[in-house]
Amino acid sequence: GPKATGETCHIIIDHEGEFPYWEGQSWGVIPPGNREKDGKPHSVRLYSIASSRYGDDMTGKTGSLCVRRATYWCDELKADDPAKKGVCSNFLCDSTPGTEVVMTGPAGKVMLMPEEDPTTDYIMVATGTGIAPYRGFVRRLFVEDTPAASAYKGEAWLFLGVANSDALLYDDEFQEAKSKYPDNFRIDYALSREQENKSGGKMYIQDK
Numbered sequence: 001g002p003k004a005t006g007e008t009c010h011i012i013i014d015h016e017g018e019f020p021y022w023e024g025q026s027w028g029v030i031p032p033g034n035r036e037k038d039g040k041p042h043s044v045r046l047y048s049i050a051s052s053r054y055g056d057d058m059t060g061k062t063g064s065l066c067v068r069r070a071t072y073w074c075d076e077l078k079a080d081d082p083a084k085k086g087v088c089s090n091f092l093c094d095s096t097p098g099t100e101v102v103m104t105g106p107a108g109k110v111m112l113m114p115e116e117d118p119t120t121d122y123i124m125v126a127t128g129t130g131i132a133p134y135r136g137f138v139r140r141l142f143v144e145d146t147p148a149a150s151a152y153k154g155e156a157w158l159f160l161g162v163a164n165s166d167a168l169l170y171d172d173e174f175q176e177a178k179s180k181y182p183d184n185f186r187i188d189y190a191l192s193r194e195q196e197n198k199s200g201g202k203m204y205i206q207d208k
């Protein structure tokens with residue numbers, strides 16, 4: 001929404017089925033070009049994958065990223081300083097259909113879903129783009145028509161912290177999942193600039 005703090009982009013990568021991953025893993029992205037300081041190629045940046053293993057289109061050939069554009073506010077200029085903007089997040093947020101993206105991975109085992117037991121409860125806590133892996137989880141548990149989704153009988157509780165309601169991410173999808181599975185899916189938002197905690201301060205995720 002218009003009052004969101006910063007710009008966050010949902011980016012769908014077409015990996016043509018050659019880059020399979022599991023929910024909770026990350027991809028690396030190597031932005032094009034060279035570093036100013038030494039002329040060497042830019043280094044890899046990690047991004048949590050925001051879709052399930054099937055991708056948003058259920059083909060198994062795409063994966064999504066949730067990327068916040070890194071800007072640099074300059075107090076002297078009283079404006080963003082374009083010379084200091086984040087290299088990779090701006091490359092991704094400026095990408096258009098057909099942009100080639102050099103990637104590494106997938107990587108990461110610590111955030112894989114504990115699917116052996118379909119009664120496992122989940123407590124998911126995120127701020128901002130930290131929601132990315134949990135969007136993949138929610139799609140896997142409550143959105144997709146798969147054996148894994150039908151088998152799930154646990155309770156999943158999502159906590160998301162952002163500045164205000166305009167900065168919420170994927171809220172429409174989460175509300176739809178909640179309306180379909182009111183007994184299994186619970187959502188709590190901490191809106192630091194709109195809500196107050198018990199002691200009258202800003203409502204952060206740890207105050208929920």
Ligand SMILES: Cc1cc2nc3c(=O)[nH]c(=O)nc-3n(C[C@H](O)[C@H](O)[C@H](O)COP(=O)(O)OP(=O)(O)OC[C@H]3O[C@@H](n4cnc5c(N)ncnc54)[C@H](O)[C@@H]3O)c2cc1C
Nearest residue numbers: 045046047048067068070072084085086087088089129132
């Ligand atoms: C496991 C993991 C998962 C992640 N998942 C996500 C995700 O899902 N979504 C997401 O958005 N990010 C994610 N990140 C963060 C991501 O990897 C990048 O760090 C982020 O996008 C910034 O990279 P960048 O290339 O845009 O910025 P960089 O170019 O690396 O710059 C970093 C910061 O320094 C500032 N800067 C640049 N030059 C100067 C200067 N001269 N003086 C002062 N400041 C300067 C930039 O404005 C920027 O804020 C994840 C990181 C990890 C480790």
